[in-house]
Amino acid sequence: MKEFKNQYKALIDESLHTIDTSDLIKKCEGFTEEVIKKDILPEDIVQIHKDYIKGQNLSEAQILKTFNVLKEIVKGFGYSYRDYKQLVDRLQYHDKEIDLASRLQQTMLKTDIPQFDSIQIGVISVAAQKVSGDYFNLIDHKDGTMSFAVADVIGTGIPAALAMSMIKFGMDSYGHSQLPSDGLKRLNRVVEKNVNQNMFVTMFYGLYEELNHLLYCSSAGHEPGYIYRAETETFEEMGVRGRVLGVSQQTRYKQQEIPIYLDDLVIIFTDGVTEVRNEAGDFLDKQHLLDMIHKYKHMHPQDIVQLLYEAILKIQNPDKRDDLTILIIKRVN
Numbered sequence: 001m002k003e004f005k006n007q008y009k010a011l012i013d014e015s016l017h018t019i020d021t022s023d024l025i026k027k028c029e030g031f032t033e034e035v036i037k038k039d040i041l042p043e044d045i046v047q048i049h050k051d052y053i054k055g056q057n058l059s060e061a062q063i064l065k066t067f068n069v070l071k072e073i074v075k076g077f078g079y080s081y082r083d084y085k086q087l088v089d090r091l092q093y094h095d096k097e098i099d100l101a102s103r104l105q106q107t108m109l110k111t112d113i114p115q116f117d118s119i120q121i122g123v124i125s126v127a128a129q130k131v132s133g134d135y136f137n138l139i140d141h142k143d144g145t146m147s148f149a150v151a152d153v154i155g156t157g158i159p160a161a162l163a164m165s166m167i168k169f170g171m172d173s174y175g176h177s178q179l180p181s182d183g184l185k186r187l188n189r190v191v192e193k194n195v196n197q198n199m200f201v202t203m204f205y206g207l208y209e210e211l212n213h214l215l216y217c218s219s220a221g222h223e224p225g226y227i228y229r230a231e232t233e234t235f236e237e238m239g240v241r242g243r244v245l246g247v248s249q250q251t252r253y254k255q256q257e258i259p260i261y262l263d264d265l266v267i268i269f270t271d272g273v274t275e276v277r278n279e280a281g282d283f284l285d286k287q288h289l290l291d292m293i294h295k296y297k298h299m300h301p302q303d304i305v306q307l308l309y310e311a312i313l314k315i316q317n318p319d320k321r322d323d324l325t326i327l328i329i330k331r332v333n
Contacts, residue, residue, distance in 0.1 A: 004040065007031060009052050011069045016062055025072055032076030042074050102161075109161075109168055114140035118210055120332055122301025124309050125325040134270050134323040135164040137171050144210045145177040150327050151203040152222065152270045154244075163195045167203075180205040180218035181255035184242065188220065188253075191246035201245040204268050213260045213331060218253040220245045223271055226290065228297060230263035235290050260331050265301070267293060272324035273308075276316045284315060293328075301328035 011027060018024050035045065049070050053063055113121050125134050133154070139147040149171060153160045170190045171183065183205050191201055202222040208215055217225065221244035227236040240256040260266065276284040292311055296304045305326045312324070 004035075004038070005048055008045065008048055008069075012049070012052060012066045015066050015069045016058075021068065024069070028069055028072035029076060032073045035073065036077070042077055045073060046070065109135060109137075109164055111137050111168075114138055114146055116140075116146065116210055118213070118331060118333075119146075119208065120301050120330045121328070122303070122305040122330075123325070123327045124305040126309065126323070128272070128321040128323050132323045133160055134272065134325040135167065136325055136327055137168055139171060141177040143177060146208045146210070147171065147174075147177060147180075147183070147206070148208070148268075148327065148329075149183075149203055149205045150222070150268045150270060150325055151201055152272075152323070152325075154200045154202070159196055159199060163191070163199060163201065166190060166194060167201065177207060179255060180207055180216050181253045183207075184218050184220050184245070184253040185251070188245045188247075188251050189249050192249050195246055197246075200247065203245060206266070206268070208260075208266075208329065215258045215260050215266060216255060217258065218242060218255045220253065223269060223274055226265075226267040227258060227260070228265035228267065228290075228293060229261070230265075230297070231261065233294065235294075262331055262333060263297075264331050265293065265297065266327075266329040268327045270323065270325045272322035273312065273326060275322060276312055277320045278315050279317050281317070281320075284312070301330045304328055 008031070011024070011031060014024055014027070015021075049066070053066055058066070113123065121138065123136055123138070125132065125136055127134070133152055135149075135151040135153065137147075137149045141147065149167075151164070151167060153163050167187055167190065170187050174183070174186075184203065187201075187203070187205075195201075201220070203220045204217065204222040204225055205220070206215055206217040206225075215227075217238060217240055219225075219238075219240045220242045224241075225238040227238065228234075229236060238256060238258070240254055242253040243251045273289065274284070274286060278284070289308070292308055293304060296307055299307075305328055308326055309324070
Protein backbone atom coordinates (compact mmCIF):
# COMPACT_ATOMS: atom_id res chain seq x y z
CA MET A 1 0.00 0.00 0.00
CA LYS A 2 2.89 2.36 0.75
CA GLU A 3 4.33 1.81 -2.74
CA PHE A 4 0.88 2.37 -4.24
CA LYS A 5 0.52 5.70 -2.39
CA ASN A 6 3.96 6.85 -3.54
CA GLN A 7 3.11 6.06 -7.17
CA TYR A 8 -0.11 8.03 -6.93
CA LYS A 9 1.63 11.00 -5.29
CA ALA A 10 4.19 10.98 -8.10
CA LEU A 11 1.34 11.30 -10.63
CA ILE A 12 -0.05 14.28 -8.71
CA ASP A 13 3.37 15.93 -8.67
CA GLU A 14 3.74 15.36 -12.40
CA SER A 15 0.31 16.90 -13.05
CA LEU A 16 1.48 20.15 -11.45
CA HIS A 17 4.44 20.55 -13.77
CA THR A 18 3.47 18.95 -17.07
CA ILE A 19 2.12 20.88 -20.04
CA ASP A 20 1.43 18.00 -22.43
CA THR A 21 -1.13 15.86 -20.59
CA SER A 22 -1.27 12.99 -23.13
CA ASP A 23 1.69 11.19 -21.54
CA LEU A 24 0.24 11.72 -18.06
CA ILE A 25 -3.13 10.28 -19.15
CA LYS A 26 -1.41 7.11 -20.41
CA LYS A 27 0.37 6.74 -17.06
CA CYS A 28 -2.95 7.20 -15.24
CA GLU A 29 -4.56 4.51 -17.40
CA GLY A 30 -1.75 2.06 -16.61
CA PHE A 31 -1.95 2.93 -12.94
CA THR A 32 -5.73 2.33 -12.94
CA GLU A 33 -5.24 -1.19 -14.29
CA GLU A 34 -2.97 -1.95 -11.34
CA VAL A 35 -5.48 -0.41 -8.93
CA ILE A 36 -8.28 -2.64 -10.20
CA LYS A 37 -6.09 -5.76 -10.02
CA LYS A 38 -5.30 -5.01 -6.36
CA ASP A 39 -9.00 -4.46 -5.49
CA ILE A 40 -8.33 -0.91 -4.30
CA LEU A 41 -11.53 1.15 -4.17
CA PRO A 42 -12.04 4.62 -5.68
CA GLU A 43 -12.86 5.79 -2.16
CA ASP A 44 -9.33 4.83 -1.08
CA ILE A 45 -7.86 6.82 -3.96
CA VAL A 46 -9.94 9.89 -3.10
CA GLN A 47 -8.79 9.71 0.53
CA ILE A 48 -5.12 9.44 -0.49
CA HIS A 49 -5.59 12.40 -2.84
CA LYS A 50 -7.19 14.54 -0.12
CA ASP A 51 -4.56 13.64 2.47
CA TYR A 52 -1.70 14.44 0.11
CA ILE A 53 -2.87 17.82 -1.19
CA LYS A 54 -3.71 18.92 2.37
CA GLY A 55 -0.03 18.55 3.23
CA GLN A 56 1.11 20.60 0.23
CA ASN A 57 1.15 24.38 -0.01
CA LEU A 58 -0.91 24.55 -3.21
CA SER A 59 -2.91 27.35 -4.75
CA GLU A 60 -6.51 26.83 -5.75
CA ALA A 61 -5.48 26.59 -9.40
CA GLN A 62 -2.91 23.91 -8.59
CA ILE A 63 -5.43 21.90 -6.55
CA LEU A 64 -7.87 21.96 -9.46
CA LYS A 65 -5.06 20.79 -11.73
CA THR A 66 -4.40 17.73 -9.54
CA PHE A 67 -8.02 16.69 -10.07
CA ASN A 68 -7.10 15.74 -13.63
CA VAL A 69 -5.26 12.73 -12.22
CA LEU A 70 -8.16 11.76 -9.97
CA LYS A 71 -10.65 12.14 -12.81
CA GLU A 72 -8.65 9.94 -15.20
CA ILE A 73 -8.16 7.19 -12.65
CA VAL A 74 -11.78 7.10 -11.46
CA LYS A 75 -12.89 7.08 -15.11
CA GLY A 76 -10.97 3.83 -15.48
CA PHE A 77 -13.49 2.16 -13.16
CA GLY A 78 -16.19 2.72 -15.75
CA TYR A 79 -18.12 5.50 -14.05
CA SER A 80 -17.72 9.10 -12.92
CA TYR A 81 -16.99 10.02 -9.35
CA ARG A 82 -20.52 11.38 -9.04
CA ASP A 83 -21.82 7.91 -9.98
CA TYR A 84 -19.40 6.43 -7.50
CA LYS A 85 -20.68 8.66 -4.69
CA GLN A 86 -24.24 7.61 -5.49
CA LEU A 87 -23.13 3.99 -5.25
CA VAL A 88 -21.52 4.65 -1.86
CA ASP A 89 -24.72 6.35 -0.66
CA ARG A 90 -26.76 3.31 -1.72
CA LEU A 91 -24.36 0.99 0.07
CA GLN A 92 -24.64 3.08 3.22
CA TYR A 93 -28.43 2.89 2.98
CA HIS A 94 -28.15 -0.87 2.54
CA ASP A 95 -25.96 -1.08 5.66
CA LYS A 96 -28.58 0.84 7.63
CA GLU A 97 -31.24 -1.58 6.39
CA ILE A 98 -29.12 -4.55 7.50
CA ASP A 99 -28.57 -2.92 10.91
CA LEU A 100 -32.34 -2.51 11.24
CA ALA A 101 -32.88 -6.16 10.34
CA SER A 102 -30.27 -7.17 12.92
CA ARG A 103 -32.01 -5.16 15.64
CA LEU A 104 -35.35 -6.67 14.61
CA GLN A 105 -33.92 -10.15 15.07
CA GLN A 106 -32.40 -9.39 18.45
CA THR A 107 -35.66 -7.91 19.73
CA MET A 108 -38.30 -10.12 18.15
CA LEU A 109 -36.52 -13.49 18.10
CA LYS A 110 -35.15 -13.46 21.63
CA THR A 111 -35.72 -16.85 23.26
CA ASP A 112 -35.32 -17.81 26.90
CA ILE A 113 -33.93 -21.25 27.76
CA PRO A 114 -36.56 -23.25 29.73
CA GLN A 115 -35.56 -24.96 32.99
CA PHE A 116 -36.55 -28.58 33.62
CA ASP A 117 -35.59 -31.05 36.35
CA SER A 118 -34.82 -33.98 34.06
CA ILE A 119 -33.25 -32.32 31.01
CA GLN A 120 -30.44 -29.86 30.37
CA ILE A 121 -30.38 -27.64 27.28
CA GLY A 122 -27.48 -26.08 25.40
CA VAL A 123 -27.79 -23.89 22.32
CA ILE A 124 -25.56 -21.59 20.28
CA SER A 125 -26.55 -19.63 17.17
CA VAL A 126 -24.00 -17.43 15.40
CA ALA A 127 -24.61 -15.32 12.31
CA ALA A 128 -21.99 -15.22 9.55
CA GLN A 129 -23.02 -11.63 8.80
CA LYS A 130 -25.07 -9.04 10.70
CA VAL A 131 -28.36 -10.81 9.95
CA SER A 132 -28.72 -14.53 10.50
CA GLY A 133 -30.68 -16.92 8.32
CA ASP A 134 -30.82 -19.36 11.23
CA TYR A 135 -33.48 -19.43 13.93
CA PHE A 136 -34.27 -21.44 17.03
CA ASN A 137 -37.12 -21.39 19.52
CA LEU A 138 -37.83 -23.16 22.81
CA ILE A 139 -41.27 -23.06 24.49
CA ASP A 140 -42.07 -24.36 27.98
CA HIS A 141 -45.80 -25.16 27.91
CA LYS A 142 -45.92 -25.46 31.73
CA ASP A 143 -47.53 -28.88 31.43
CA GLY A 144 -44.37 -31.00 31.46
CA THR A 145 -43.74 -30.58 27.73
CA MET A 146 -41.43 -28.39 25.68
CA SER A 147 -41.70 -27.50 22.01
CA PHE A 148 -38.51 -26.61 20.20
CA ALA A 149 -37.51 -25.77 16.66
CA VAL A 150 -34.35 -25.13 14.67
CA ALA A 151 -34.81 -23.51 11.28
CA ASP A 152 -32.85 -22.15 8.34
CA VAL A 153 -34.41 -19.46 6.16
CA ILE A 154 -33.25 -19.54 2.54
CA GLY A 155 -33.04 -15.76 2.14
CA THR A 156 -31.35 -12.71 3.67
CA GLY A 157 -31.92 -9.24 5.09
CA ILE A 158 -35.15 -7.77 6.40
CA PRO A 159 -37.41 -10.26 4.49
CA ALA A 160 -35.65 -13.20 6.19
CA ALA A 161 -35.83 -11.50 9.60
CA LEU A 162 -39.56 -10.84 9.15
CA ALA A 163 -40.15 -14.43 7.96
CA MET A 164 -38.50 -15.79 11.10
CA SER A 165 -40.48 -13.40 13.29
CA MET A 166 -43.67 -14.68 11.65
CA ILE A 167 -42.64 -18.27 12.35
CA LYS A 168 -41.84 -17.49 16.00
CA PHE A 169 -45.19 -15.76 16.42
CA GLY A 170 -46.88 -18.78 14.84
CA MET A 171 -45.22 -21.15 17.31
CA ASP A 172 -45.76 -18.94 20.35
CA SER A 173 -49.41 -18.25 19.56
CA TYR A 174 -50.56 -21.86 19.90
CA GLY A 175 -50.57 -21.50 23.69
CA HIS A 176 -50.41 -25.26 24.27
CA SER A 177 -48.26 -28.24 23.40
CA GLN A 178 -48.78 -29.43 19.87
CA LEU A 179 -47.50 -32.44 17.99
CA PRO A 180 -44.69 -31.49 15.58
CA SER A 181 -46.49 -32.84 12.50
CA ASP A 182 -49.44 -30.52 13.23
CA GLY A 183 -47.11 -27.64 14.07
CA LEU A 184 -45.26 -27.90 10.77
CA LYS A 185 -48.54 -28.18 8.87
CA ARG A 186 -49.74 -24.86 10.34
CA LEU A 187 -46.41 -23.10 9.92
CA ASN A 188 -46.23 -24.30 6.32
CA ARG A 189 -49.51 -22.50 5.61
CA VAL A 190 -48.20 -19.32 7.26
CA VAL A 191 -45.01 -19.37 5.17
CA GLU A 192 -46.79 -20.28 1.92
CA LYS A 193 -49.33 -17.46 2.30
CA ASN A 194 -47.19 -14.67 3.70
CA VAL A 195 -43.59 -15.13 2.62
CA ASN A 196 -41.97 -14.32 -0.72
CA GLN A 197 -42.29 -17.17 -3.23
CA ASN A 198 -38.51 -17.33 -3.61
CA MET A 199 -37.98 -17.76 0.12
CA PHE A 200 -38.21 -21.18 1.74
CA VAL A 201 -37.66 -22.43 5.25
CA THR A 202 -36.21 -25.70 6.49
CA MET A 203 -37.19 -26.65 10.04
CA PHE A 204 -36.77 -29.39 12.61
CA TYR A 205 -39.72 -29.33 15.01
CA GLY A 206 -39.69 -31.32 18.26
CA LEU A 207 -41.87 -31.86 21.31
CA TYR A 208 -40.25 -33.28 24.44
CA GLU A 209 -42.54 -34.95 26.98
CA GLU A 210 -40.83 -34.96 30.36
CA LEU A 211 -43.23 -37.37 32.11
CA ASN A 212 -42.59 -40.31 29.75
CA HIS A 213 -39.27 -39.02 28.34
CA LEU A 214 -40.52 -39.22 24.79
CA LEU A 215 -39.37 -37.07 21.86
CA TYR A 216 -41.86 -36.42 19.07
CA CYS A 217 -40.26 -34.89 15.98
CA SER A 218 -40.93 -33.88 12.39
CA SER A 219 -38.76 -32.29 9.71
CA ALA A 220 -39.38 -29.87 6.86
CA GLY A 221 -36.35 -30.49 4.67
CA HIS A 222 -33.95 -29.85 7.55
CA GLU A 223 -30.62 -31.45 8.38
CA PRO A 224 -31.20 -34.84 10.07
CA GLY A 225 -30.97 -34.84 13.85
CA TYR A 226 -29.09 -37.39 15.96
CA ILE A 227 -29.66 -39.25 19.20
CA TYR A 228 -26.62 -40.22 21.23
CA ARG A 229 -27.34 -43.43 23.16
CA ALA A 230 -25.37 -43.40 26.40
CA GLU A 231 -25.87 -47.12 27.08
CA THR A 232 -24.31 -48.27 23.80
CA GLU A 233 -22.21 -45.11 23.15
CA THR A 234 -23.56 -44.91 19.61
CA PHE A 235 -25.33 -42.29 17.49
CA GLU A 236 -28.69 -42.84 15.79
CA GLU A 237 -29.72 -40.66 12.87
CA MET A 238 -33.36 -39.62 13.06
CA GLY A 239 -35.19 -40.92 10.02
CA VAL A 240 -37.91 -38.28 9.83
CA ARG A 241 -38.00 -36.31 6.54
CA GLY A 242 -40.33 -33.81 4.84
CA ARG A 243 -40.70 -31.02 2.29
CA VAL A 244 -39.42 -27.50 3.07
CA LEU A 245 -41.96 -24.95 4.33
CA GLY A 246 -43.60 -22.66 1.81
CA VAL A 247 -43.83 -24.92 -1.24
CA SER A 248 -47.41 -26.20 -1.04
CA GLN A 249 -50.28 -25.75 1.41
CA GLN A 250 -51.25 -29.39 0.96
CA THR A 251 -47.96 -30.73 2.37
CA ARG A 252 -48.33 -33.13 5.30
CA TYR A 253 -45.49 -34.08 7.62
CA LYS A 254 -44.55 -37.45 9.04
CA GLN A 255 -43.72 -37.79 12.72
CA GLN A 256 -41.33 -39.97 14.69
CA GLU A 257 -41.64 -40.98 18.35
CA ILE A 258 -38.33 -41.66 20.09
CA PRO A 259 -37.75 -42.76 23.72
CA ILE A 260 -34.96 -40.84 25.48
CA TYR A 261 -33.02 -42.64 28.22
CA LEU A 262 -30.75 -41.42 30.99
CA ASP A 263 -27.70 -39.46 29.69
CA ASP A 264 -28.92 -39.65 26.08
CA LEU A 265 -28.39 -36.56 23.90
CA VAL A 266 -30.72 -35.04 21.30
CA ILE A 267 -28.61 -33.17 18.72
CA ILE A 268 -29.98 -30.74 16.13
CA PHE A 269 -28.01 -28.34 13.91
CA THR A 270 -28.22 -26.32 10.71
CA ASP A 271 -26.22 -26.82 7.52
CA GLY A 272 -23.77 -24.15 8.70
CA VAL A 273 -22.35 -26.99 10.83
CA THR A 274 -22.51 -29.87 8.37
CA GLU A 275 -21.21 -27.84 5.43
CA VAL A 276 -18.19 -26.30 7.14
CA ARG A 277 -15.21 -26.13 4.76
CA ASN A 278 -11.57 -26.07 5.80
CA GLU A 279 -8.82 -23.99 4.17
CA ALA A 280 -8.39 -26.66 1.47
CA GLY A 281 -12.10 -26.43 0.58
CA ASP A 282 -12.97 -29.87 1.96
CA PHE A 283 -16.18 -30.39 3.95
CA LEU A 284 -16.01 -31.21 7.64
CA ASP A 285 -16.49 -34.93 8.11
CA LYS A 286 -19.78 -35.39 10.01
CA GLN A 287 -18.25 -38.28 11.91
CA HIS A 288 -15.59 -35.89 13.20
CA LEU A 289 -18.37 -33.69 14.57
CA LEU A 290 -20.05 -36.66 16.28
CA ASP A 291 -16.71 -37.79 17.70
CA MET A 292 -16.28 -34.38 19.33
CA ILE A 293 -19.75 -34.64 20.87
CA HIS A 294 -18.87 -38.11 22.17
CA LYS A 295 -15.69 -36.70 23.70
CA TYR A 296 -17.61 -34.03 25.64
CA LYS A 297 -20.75 -36.13 26.39
CA HIS A 298 -20.25 -35.95 30.17
CA MET A 299 -20.44 -32.14 30.16
CA HIS A 300 -23.41 -29.77 30.35
CA PRO A 301 -24.92 -29.28 26.86
CA GLN A 302 -24.15 -25.55 26.92
CA ASP A 303 -20.47 -26.36 27.42
CA ILE A 304 -20.65 -28.96 24.64
CA VAL A 305 -22.10 -26.56 22.05
CA GLN A 306 -19.56 -23.86 23.00
CA LEU A 307 -16.63 -26.26 22.60
CA LEU A 308 -18.02 -27.49 19.28
CA TYR A 309 -18.31 -23.94 18.00
CA GLU A 310 -14.74 -23.10 19.03
CA ALA A 311 -13.47 -26.27 17.32
CA ILE A 312 -15.36 -25.40 14.12
CA LEU A 313 -13.89 -21.87 14.14
CA LYS A 314 -10.39 -23.36 14.12
CA ILE A 315 -11.21 -25.70 11.24
CA GLN A 316 -13.29 -23.58 8.87
CA ASN A 317 -12.15 -21.28 6.11
CA PRO A 318 -13.09 -17.77 7.33
CA ASP A 319 -14.05 -16.78 3.76
CA LYS A 320 -16.63 -19.61 3.59
CA ARG A 321 -18.53 -18.95 6.81
CA ASP A 322 -22.25 -19.63 7.09
CA ASP A 323 -24.85 -19.08 9.81
CA LEU A 324 -24.46 -21.79 12.42
CA THR A 325 -26.85 -23.19 15.06
CA ILE A 326 -26.38 -26.16 17.40
CA LEU A 327 -29.00 -27.37 19.90
CA ILE A 328 -28.35 -30.22 22.35
CA ILE A 329 -30.82 -31.62 24.89
CA LYS A 330 -29.55 -34.02 27.53
CA ARG A 331 -31.63 -36.22 29.81
CA VAL A 332 -30.23 -36.21 33.35
CA ASN A 333 -31.14 -37.85 36.66
